[in-house]
Amino acid sequence: MMSRADLWSKRLASAATQRRAEGGWRQRPTLDEADPLIDFAGNDYLGLAGDPRLAEAQAEGAKRFGAGARASHLVTGHHAVHERLEQRLAELTGRPRALLFSTGYMANLGVLQTLCDRHTRVFQDRLNHASLLDGARLAQAPSRRFHHRDLADLERLLERTPQDAPALVVSDGVFSMDGDTADIAGLADTCQRQGAWLMIDDAHGLGVLGEHGDGCVGRAHDQRQVTILVGTLGKALGSAGAFVAGDAALIDHLVQFARPYIYTTAQPPGVAAATLTALDILEQEPERRDRLHRHIADFRREAARLGLPLTDSTTPIQPVVLGDSARVMRWAERLARAGFRVGAIRPPTVPRGQARLRITLSAAHDATALDALLGALDACRREDAS
Incomplete structure (x- = not known):
């Protein structure tokens, strides 16, 4: 007969196995001051966290x-x-x-x-x-x-x-x-x-x-x-x-x-x-909000030109809905290799079939970073299509 302690171990192991099988296992990125990636995943919309x-x-x-x-x-x-x-x-x-x-x-x-x-x-x-x-x-x-x-x-x-x-x-x-x-x-x-x-x-x-x-x-x-x-x-x-x-x-x-x-x-x-x-x-400094909203408009205009599947958002949160969790993780890994950190959002955080990259814009970004991110996203799209 299984002991109570073993029942707990079995429960935890079963939950972990199921989460991994669903492609939803989460990892915590550990950041330091030398982090090489440009952050397009956080919620620092006005660039004040590092001020x-x-x-x-x-x-x-x-x-x-x-x-x-x-x-x-x-x-x-x-x-x-x-x-x-x-x-x-x-x-x-x-x-x-x-x-x-x-x-x-x-x-x-x-x-x-x-x-x-x-x-x-x-x-x-x-x-x-x-x-x-x-x-x-x-x-x-x-x-x-x-x-x-x-x-x-x-x-x-x-x-x-x-x-x-x-x-x-x-x-x-x-x-x-x-x-x-x-x-x-x-x-x-x-x-x-x-x-x-x-x-x-x-x-x-x-x-x-x-x-x-x-x-x-x-x-x-x-x-x-x-x-x-x-x-x-x-x-x-x-x-x-x-x-x-x-x-x-x-x-x-x-x-x-x-x-x-x-x-x-x-x-x-x-x-x-x-x-x-x-x-x-x-x-x-209202210019921070002005700069952020210019970034949003510029990103959406270019993303539409590239055919990226965006949601109907005019805020700094700009999801690219890819549908499949494995595809989301592939794109996120490619973007990381290109120097960008983006949110890889999968079920149960979003409904099944709605997995996405959650890209967030900030007043701290500049036009060069935005252009480079869009170029990397387009490279992901073209690689998937080939």
């Missing part, structure tokens, strides 16, 4: 406040620099209040676990991020997924919901694997007609979209339209962490009841100081 001004602000913050926050926000971990950052994020997004979380995943889990229960009805876009799906599961809330960006499908689902059940509609702002954007105005109108709250995770829009870099929601849609706004700090802003923005009642409720907020050590103060510097740069 020395952020590094200097983080070091100075650590000298003043210490390397770590020492405790949760509700004990002794909430420093004046955290308070200033929350105020600046509220101002950027046009909300009365903002609340810091350690990661975007924790922010989404915190909101959904706190607001929802088995009596709540949650409606999610089919392509939402895993953290949003997991948050609803954690809350044990009945959850329905509407067709991607399909407002008519959402409306039908809402109309069938009992009127005495609180309803929450949840969507990414920019969809991380496809790069397209939610119809924020359409979602807001639908929710207002149906009496539902709307939650938008604008992780990939903040800093990139909007007149002020305030994202695809930001100041264009107030809290009556988008009740709950989530943003992350580790993408376009180049630091780490996340926040939830909304009215005072929402933020107070999260402070009192959000377990991922209450029971987690606060973000290191130096990271908050670096993020404040990033917000200064976002405000003072």
Whole structure:
């Protein structure tokens, strides 16, 4: 008879064998300062992660406040620099209040676990991020997924919901694997007609979209339209962490009841100081966003000329959908040999038959790098066709 310890070993081995057979086994690249590849895989959309001004602000913050926050926000971990950052994020997004979380995943889990229960009805876009799906599961809330960006499908689902059940509609702002954007105005109108709250995770829009870099929601849609706004700090802003923005009642409720907020050590103060510097740069250097959007337009124009299979994206996320996981890995390896790191995205992250290269553009790139990447992609296409 197999022992319990052997049962665990068998379970792990079986899962590993299945993942390898499906072509989905993941590897962690280990980077150092001498990394030879040009990064077209990360989310550093404004090129701020390597900006020395952020590094200097983080070091100075650590000298003043210490390397770590020492405790949760509700004990002794909430420093004046955290308070200033929350105020600046509220101002950027046009909300009365903002609340810091350690990661975007924790922010989404915190909101959904706190607001929802088995009596709540949650409606999610089919392509939402895993953290949003997991948050609803954690809350044990009945959850329905509407067709991607399909407002008519959402409306039908809402109309069938009992009127005495609180309803929450949840969507990414920019969809991380496809790069397209939610119809924020359409979602807001639908929710207002149906009496539902709307939650938008604008992780990939903040800093990139909007007149002020305030994202695809930001100041264009107030809290009556988008009740709950989530943003992350580790993408376009180049630091780490996340926040939830909304009215005072929402933020107070999260402070009192959000377990991922209450029971987690606060973000290191130096990271908050670096993020404040990033917000200064976002405000003072709009040319970074301008350069990024020129790169997007140039890349899409040339990729279309080459016949590369792009999605309908006008954001820095530019997937090349190849369909087959083995083909995706071949292209990624060829691109690495040519000097480029790109994301090789396979199921279960995307649906079967939708494996892709996830190419991300940054203001830190220059025209020479973009031209060279496009040339390498064309070489992959021609080699496959031969």
